[in-house]
Amino acid sequence: MHMSTSAQATLIPVQQQQHRYQPIDQYPYEGGEVIFPNTTFPHIYQMYGQGGGGYIDSQTRSQVTNNMEVENFQRSSGIASHKSTQDNIHLNWLKDNLEVAREGSVCRCSLYGNYLRHCQGQKLEPVNKPSLGKHIHSVFPDLKKRRLGTRGNSRYHYYGIRVKPNSLLSKLQEDQEYMLTGKQPIHQEQSVMDCMSDPSDGSQRPINTPEQLEASQSLQHLQQYMNISRDLPRFPTLDHLCSQPLPKKDVNELQTLYRKNCEAILDVVKNLQFHRIEKLWQSFWCSTVPSSDRATVNPNSNGAMEGMIPKDNLVALCKYEHVRMWMRSCDSILYEAMVEILIPNVLCKVNSNLIRDIRKFAKSVEGWTTTPMRDFPQEVVCSKVEVVRAFSQMLHRYTTLNHVAQQARFQLQNASTMNKLLDDLNKVDFTSIQKQASWVCQCDEGDVRNLEQNLKAALRQQSSGDQWATWLDVVVSQVLKPDQDNKKCVEDARQFLLKWSFYSSMVIRDVTLRTSPTSGTCHLIRMLYDEYMLYLVERWVAKDTKQMVIAVIGEFNKLSTGTDYTSE
Incomplete structure (x- = not known):
């Protein structure tokens, strides 16, 4: 076979130069690429890969290499583009369902579980937990991780964010709560009066639309x-x-x-x-x-x-x-x-949406x-501020007390936990505590011994939350006696709260130093009792002094801050 002198490339018979070349389907070209049969360039394989005496020149080799590089770039670009699209979908889901909240928290395990359900429903490929965590931190850079919950039941939480109230994730969580508790989920917070009332004339409109009907049902659910x-x-x-x-x-x-x-x-x-x-x-x-x-x-x-x-x-x-x-x-x-x-x-249990x-x-x-x-005159403004601040404090404290009560109720109903707590309290040396606290509190030893015995008896009998509340109410009525002097009445109430807090802190200290597994439960129950005891004492003072509770709280605020609003 004769070759033209104008050819730019040197042609080499493949069969005659077997010691220099291999069939093209096994030949490794520059860059480590290998051309396999029936790939992107089948014509090259047909020409040179059949072993039929074909020739390969340097120009063809360069063209094959360039085409392969283009194909590899397109393939890698497609993978990168697909990955970028998937990341954007995950980031958008986080932005649509979460928001920044200074005191908010979201359980990490629960969030990932809901994320997997979302991916399953949308037929998306989920990422693993560390990758989702990186996405969350990219959206919320100031996020922190904290371990929240009682000992033995604590979980890692993302602290500094919360679930958006009207998001799909919020509705999903309410649906899950409905499946567990049987309570009707709330999917809309709009008030029925906003749907039925006409702002221009104050008249009421009938409920005609599905949105108005849903708002009415939501309001009725919260009003219960x-x-x-x-x-x-x-x-x-x-x-x-x-x-x-x-x-x-x-x-x-x-x-x-x-x-x-x-x-x-x-x-x-x-x-x-x-x-x-x-x-x-x-x-x-x-x-x-x-x-x-x-x-x-x-x-x-x-x-x-x-x-x-x-x-x-x-x-x-x-x-x-x-x-x-x-x-x-x-x-x-x-x-x-x-x-x-x-x-x-x-x-009593209150809906979480209502509490919020x-x-x-x-x-x-x-x-x-x-x-x-x-x-208006500053005197009347300051007078109204004093009352409204006491009202705001009442709402904040009562919602906190309600939340603590619901958390402690699960522990109080757990027979195994209560038995372990009773065992730990039996190891506490109450006599030593009484001696240490006698100089500060100067309480009667008989009264302290009665409180200890009643506390252990209530634990032994597996008392319910309502029975515990009744016992605390009896303690207040036994310790605080009516007095005609309002100032002395308030002073007695303050001293009782101080002594109660001091003794309970001494007991908690002893339980904590023993590294007891029930110390977390003990702290939670102590928090509940302290908050509820303050609630009862305020009502007792209001009744004895013939005032309203909000007025008593206002007086306590002035005593604690030393502020006289009427003089501002």
């Missing part, structure tokens, strides 16, 4: 945890508080309109429309109503809003000390009624109350 039958008690009469004459017409209008405004606030609380409280206070104090609210107010001939006291007259009335005292009494009645509506029993909404409300209520009063 509340006491919506609670009405607003009677307010004191302003005339009886005043030792000096006031404008008769303005006083009557103030009493009537203030009462109507408080009744409206109580109604929106029953329907969980907390955001409307700010607008109600704004309308009463004659402040500018935000443009987002479609309600329109027409001023009368005196420049005041229809059905409202002229603002100048209201400011003048608030300068009287008796009027401020009357408003303080009315506010105390209103806020205590709101607490009894939202949390009628601090030990109450805590948000407690953080916002002070601003909603005081913002519309910027032009």
